[in-house]
Amino acid sequence: MIKSLTLSCLFVGALAAQEVPLVADAPEVKAPLSNTEIYSSVVRIECSTQVYDYQSPWAAGRFGGGIGTGFLVGKNKFLTNAHVVSNARRIIINKRGSDIKHNAKILHIAHDCDLALLEVEDFSAFEGLPYLKIADDVPKLESEVKAVGYPVGGNRLSVTRGVVSRIDFRPYAHSQIDMHLVVQVDAAINPGNSGGPVLQGEEVVGVAFQGLTQADNTGFMIPVPVIERFMKDIDDGTYDKYVDLGANHFPLFNPAMKHALGLPVNSPGVFISDVTPQGACDGVLQRGDVLLEIDGNVIDNAGNIQVAGEQVLMHEVVERKFAGDQVELTFIRDGKKQKQAITLVPFEASRIFAVSYDVKPRYYFKAGFLFQPLDFNLMRVYKLSNPAVRNFYQNYVREGIFNERKDLVVLTNIFEDEMTSNLSGFTGKIVKSVNDTDIVSLKQFHEIMEADDLPEFTVIRFEGTKKPLVLASSELQGAHERVGKRLGITQPANL
Amino acid sequence: MKFYLLSLSAVFALFLVSCNEQAAEPQEKPNGFVRINATLQGYNVVQPWDRTPPTTRRGLGAVLENGQIITSSEMVANNVYLEIESADGIKKEAAQVVVIDREANLALITPTRDKQEESFIDELNPIALSELLTPGTKVETWQLESNGQPTVTHTTVNMVDILATYGGGKGFFSYLLKGSLQSSSNSYTLPVLANGKLAGILTSYDSDEQLSEVVASSVIESFLADAKDGEYDGFPSLGIGGTSIKDQAFRDWLDLGEEDGGVYVTTVLESSAAKEAGIEVGDVILALDGKTLDRKGYYDDDQYGKLSWTHLVRGQKKVGESVSLTVNREGEKKEISAVLKKAPPKLIPNEYREQGPKFYVKGGVIFQQLTKKYLQAYGKDWASRAPLNLLDLHLQPENYREKMDEAVLLTMVIPSQITVGYEQVVNCFVENVNGVEIRKVADLEQGFAQPKEGIHTIQLSEAPYTIYLDAAACEQVDQALLEQGLPALKRIYE
Numbered sequence: 001m002i003k004s005l006t007l008s009c010l011f012v013g014a015l016a017a018q019e020v021p022l023v024a025d026a027p028e029v030k031a032p033l034s035n036t037e038i039y040s041s042v043v044r045i046e047c048s049t050q051v052y053d054y055q056s057p058w059a060a061g062r063f064g065g066g067i068g069t070g071f072l073v074g075k076n077k078f079l080t081n082a083h084v085v086s087n088a089r090r091i092i093i094n095k096r097g098s099d100i101k102h103n104a105k106i107l108h109i110a111h112d113c114d115l116a117l118l119e120v121e122d123f124s125a126f127e128g129l130p131y132l133k134i135a136d137d138v139p140k141l142e143s144e145v146k147a148v149g150y151p152v153g154g155n156r157l158s159v160t161r162g163v164v165s166r167i168d169f170r171p172y173a174h175s176q177i178d179m180h181l182v183v184q185v186d187a188a189i190n191p192g193n194s195g196g197p198v199l200q201g202e203e204v205v206g207v208a209f210q211g212l213t214q215a216d217n218t219g220f221m222i223p224v225p226v227i228e229r230f231m232k233d234i235d236d237g238t239y240d241k242y243v244d245l246g247a248n249h250f251p252l253f254n255p256a257m258k259h260a261l262g263l264p265v266n267s268p269g270v271f272i273s274d275v276t277p278q279g280a281c282d283g284v285l286q287r288g289d290v291l292l293e294i295d296g297n298v299i300d301n302a303g304n305i306q307v308a309g310e311q312v313l314m315h316e317v318v319e320r321k322f323a324g325d326q327v328e329l330t331f332i333r334d335g336k337k338q339k340q341a342i343t344l345v346p347f348e349a350s351r352i353f354a355v356s357y358d359v360k361p362r363y364y365f366k367a368g369f370l371f372q373p374l375d376f377n378l379m380r381v382y383k384l385s386n387p388a389v390r391n392f393y394q395n396y397v398r399e400g401i402f403n404e405r406k407d408l409v410v411l412t413n414i415f416e417d418e419m420t421s422n423l424s425g426f427t428g429k430i431v432k433s434v435n436d437t438d439i440v441s442l443k444q445f446h447e448i449m450e451a452d453d454l455p456e457f458t459v460i461r462f463e464g465t466k467k468p469l470v471l472a473s474s475e476l477q478g479a480h481e482r483v484g485k486r487l488g489i490t491q492p493a494n495l
Numbered sequence: 496m497k498f499y500l501l502s503l504s505a506v507f508a509l510f511l512v513s514c515n516e517q518a519a520e521p522q523e524k525p526n527g528f529v530r531i532n533a534t535l536q537g538y539n540v541v542q543p544w545d546r547t548p549p550t551t552r553r554g555l556g557a558v559l560e561n562g563q564i565i566t567s568s569e570m571v572a573n574n575v576y577l578e579i580e581s582a583d584g585i586k587k588e589a590a591q592v593v594v595i596d597r598e599a600n601l602a603l604i605t606p607t608r609d610k611q612e613e614s615f616i617d618e619l620n621p622i623a624l625s626e627l628l629t630p631g632t633k634v635e636t637w638q639l640e641s642n643g644q645p646t647v648t649h650t651t652v653n654m655v656d657i658l659a660t661y662g663g664g665k666g667f668f669s670y671l672l673k674g675s676l677q678s679s680s681n682s683y684t685l686p687v688l689a690n691g692k693l694a695g696i697l698t699s700y701d702s703d704e705q706l707s708e709v710v711a712s713s714v715i716e717s718f719l720a721d722a723k724d725g726e727y728d729g730f731p732s733l734g735i736g737g738t739s740i741k742d743q744a745f746r747d748w749l750d751l752g753e754e755d756g757g758v759y760v761t762t763v764l765e766s767s768a769a770k771e772a773g774i775e776v777g778d779v780i781l782a783l784d785g786k787t788l789d790r791k792g793y794y795d796d797d798q799y800g801k802l803s804w805t806h807l808v809r810g811q812k813k814v815g816e817s818v819s820l821t822v823n824r825e826g827e828k829k830e831i832s833a834v835l836k837k838a839p840p841k842l843i844p845n846e847y848r849e850q851g852p853k854f855y856v857k858g859g860v861i862f863q864q865l866t867k868k869y870l871q872a873y874g875k876d877w878a879s880r881a882p883l884n885l886l887d888l889h890l891q892p893e894n895y896r897e898k899m900d901e902a903v904l905l906t907m908v909i910p911s912q913i914t915v916g917y918e919q920v921v922n923c924f925v926e927n928v929n930g931v932e933i934r935k936v937a938d939l940e941q942g943f944a945q946p947k948e949g950i951h952t953i954q955l956s957e958a959p960y961t962i963y964l965d966a967a968a969c970e971q972v973d974q975a976l977l978e979q980g981l982p983a984l985k986r987i988y989e
Binding site: 034134233248250273287288301372387391394422467468470475 | 645659716741742743744745747748761762776777879883886887890892913914915916917950951952958959960961962963965968
């Protein structure tokens, strides 16, 4: 299990101890920074959170908090992990060696790559501190690094050392679905280190962000390409998110498969098995194509390309691009080689598979029934196991269900009332239709249910279930008031 | 937790004495009980050509007036060797299954009389079937000691119910007996007597609740009557699935009267009696053969009170007979007559039949018919842990009927040089092979007989959707598999 390291600490350490304790008077000074100077730019972040409760979405939820690390990367710009400041109600930044709490707020937050940029209300206390420089590239395997931060075990800055153990493409625990480049180090990285810099010399080679619960001496950091991409993405004032190729591939090792596709035995390329409807490749690639090259990089039969002598997944090309950028694909269809450029776009529909933060859950409460749109949080909280629901969830993007249905509305709970006492077998299922109108979003569902002219019976049908839920429309209001009062629901809907 | 093991061994001398007195006096011939020893072997789910390690099961059977022996299907299903043994353990003879019904959990067996005409069971006193019992009736559950002496446990019929005692999930008229039974070693299937007649076959015992389930004599009687002509039809089925209707708004919407009960039809199986009679999803069955159903789907039995409506079909009718139904369809009452049939085969059968699971091997790629047994191999939580595409088929078979008669699944790829790259292809339905639509396992044979330009093209339901195999290399790989000990490359039967 990968877990996020939520305590974080902010210390910038210069490399080795300096002989000359030159006090930097401005960030522009080119002389090497002392460890003390570097550490002074690593700050402790204290975040108070409010996490909404999906089981009573009308309520305030659970209040909590955590500690993380951040570091100064520019004038009033503190870089940290998104998970350090997710669901934040109040963010406080502590400068090293000072007990003054500086109120801070989020400038940009990128849940898909677990990075965030903060600013303090009043930067004057931080004036003169060096801005830590982001290195140019991924550190070399086995090269030495140190992690600086405010992890568990004490209140003051901690520095740990290690080497780069592995460079890999792995899931980011914060959102659960996004995969990017990660660098594994054997320096101790513990809860609280999150958001802190991992340094080589005076340069930042990564942001510490997650560990592994089943292994020792493994810490993970977000490497330079991901940090740089984030910084570049927000340059224009908004974070546009990662873009996605929108195509799945199958390795093309089998000689008979190659033969059948008209390829020589030693041909490179992968077999395209699925193209996401309305994704970047929709209309360009199709199932059965063999993808040979991406932006001129030859794709091997497993889906890897060579970048600077390293074997990386072909997605790495897309990883470094932005919304609106183009990628050139070379592929074979019906034995003919083709070349076509696609324009990359972020793919909102696939966020249904990601953990969502900072957003008050949407819901609709009516007459003892609680309806909520299906997403990762809902699946997890309610442990939805109905195969029909899981099928819809799994195929939501792949089969283009999102085109017709903005939301999959799930009946998540039936609260006890005289009207609902004989109803069972409906919870945890997706609403298919109400009075024969197909339900495509929570908003539309709400409109139908709240209409003044409901027929005598309101008939709700569910996916995968033959028996409909039938309600006497005239009784809805009474039940709504009874149950709402009992549960203390003041706001019956958040659409 | 259900307990199927009941002890044979004598523990209580007191019992023995009292039984001796009881059993010795009135009978000239020994009682019509035999021991049954079965060696059972199931099939490996992953490698369907392999059988699981043999297990032995010992139980009892009762010799009936027709000279055959009745026992539970559980006792003999998947047997590779069956023998009967005299109560005292002295005589043993090979035996064979005449008829088996897994839903009713009954089997009829007979000594194999190839070599010798006579059998020791000819010397036994056959047991007649008892009339149906009512709750409160005293019954005797019989077990045998190693010396042939019976151990009799006296209990009473606690209640009657329509129970699915084993496997199939179909309910049959059963007794629940309350009382403790010895429960230790290998003994399945105990005869239960009332007044010296066979009241039923005890098929399970719950030691916590001290409750035994007994398939009643009436079910045995129907089973025997059906088997008599040598052609076993099975118990009749209407072929619907339904739910009770207690919710008032739902009842009002259906336009049901206050006094109406009924079963709301949620499923009508393809080619079932109900389908042919024109019953539709959404109908409410108000009455069967004049017996009105209450809101929970019970009717009032003259003798036994509330019983599930299914008993009116499975417990009271034969295949070919008709049943009259009063149905509410959109507020109007209709009279429908349905000619009962054997339950149509399920798209995903609970188990493979006695012949074993159907499979086919080509080039080290294993194809099998999907059964519930296969799903259950995913463990106790199979209903949530098994692959989603398989669960979907299991839960909504009607969505797949058009495409298949059997669910043909690619279950495994044995690694070889020709399956490189396919190692992770698993649990995909096979739709087409070399242009031949695959509706059942047997179609694979035809499909694979016609490769195009030396290549087999296999279309699957999941990514990568199509795989290809070199036809000539397939033959070599399969030949090698046979040489390495695979007993056969297919098991196909009708």
